[in-house]
Amino acid sequence: MPAHDRSALPPPAPSLPRPLAVADLPGLLQVQRACYGEGFEESHAVFLRRLACPTQCSLALARDGRLVAYLAAYRSVGAKVTPLHGDFEPAEAPDTLYLHDMAVSPALAGQGLARVLLQAAWATARSEGLRHSALVSVQGSQGYWARHGYAPAPLQHAVQRQRLATYGEGAVYMVRALTED
Numbered sequence: 248m249p250a251h252d253r254s255a256l257p258p259p260a261p262s263l264p265r266p267l268a269v270a271d272l273p274g275l276l277q278v279q280r281a282c283y284g285e286g287f288e289e290s291h292a293v294f295l296r297r298l299a300c301p302t303q304c305s306l307a308l309a310r311d312g313r314l315v316a317y318l319a320a321y322r323s324v325g326a327k328v329t330p331l332h333g334d335f336e337p338a339e340a341p342d343t344l345y346l347h348d349m350a351v352s353p354a355l356a357g358q359g360l361a362r363v364l365l366q367a368a369w370a371t372a373r374s375e376g377l378r379h380s381a382l383v384s385v386q387g388s389q390g391y392w393a394r395h396g397y398a399p400a401p402l403q404h405a406v407q408r409q410r411l412a413t414y415g416e417g418a419v420y421m422v423r424a425l426t427e428d
């Protein structure tokens with residue numbers, strides 16, 4: 248095989264998940280833009296504020312030094328929704344790993360990158376004693392999250408339902424226990 252022929256080689260593995268950093272934000276915005284339709288794009292400024300939240304635990308996956316997937320997450324409490332474009336609000340006694348946003352570069356979809364991010368986040372959350380994980384499913388991803396153990400959960404409080412409504416029609420609040428994978 249000629250030295251320049253890489254077609255027979257397996258694709259290079261992405262790095263292990265690491266904490267999302269401020270320097271990742273330009274790459275994050277690129278992945279976000281590639282993954283979401285108009286209306287769901289969140290700004291550099293809001294991600295910067297989220298990274299400054301003391302309870303955030305967001306993760307990044309990079310390949311060749313470039314961000315290819317991210318999970319924006321923080322330690323929160325049950326039945327509480329982060330609205331679109333909203334800040335991560337620190338909770339006094341967190342019990343829930345809140346997954347605000349996860350996206351994988353479309354060029355690398357279907358290779359298990361999202362699963363790697365999820366499993367790392369769940370493992371850390373369990374080790375910290377968090378008992379649940381929650382999220383808002385958008386873009387028809389409810390089936391994806393159901394396969395990862397999340398089920399729709401009702402929101403009793405009007406404020407939280409209003410926050411959910413910022414994601415438009417079809418957004419669903421979902422929860423799973425963190426007792427097992």
Ligand SMILES: CC(C)(COP(=O)(O)OP(=O)(O)OC[C@H]1O[C@@H](n2cnc3c(N)ncnc32)[C@H](O)[C@@H]1OP(=O)(O)O)[C@@H](O)C(=O)NCCC(=O)NCCS
Nearest residue numbers: 282350351356357358359360361362384385386388390391
């Ligand atoms: C959803 C997403 C994060 C999955 O990333 P990924 O690295 O491709 O996921 P994995 O490789 O771990 O898993 C891929 C599997 O999920 C399935 N899947 C991906 N998106 C799905 C969706 N919207 N609904 C149902 N299943 C979906 C794939 O068909 C694949 O199934 P298979 O394992 O049977 O082949 C990625 O597709 C993405 O960034 N989507 C756009 C952003 C988004 O919608 N995020 C979730 C918002 S709540």
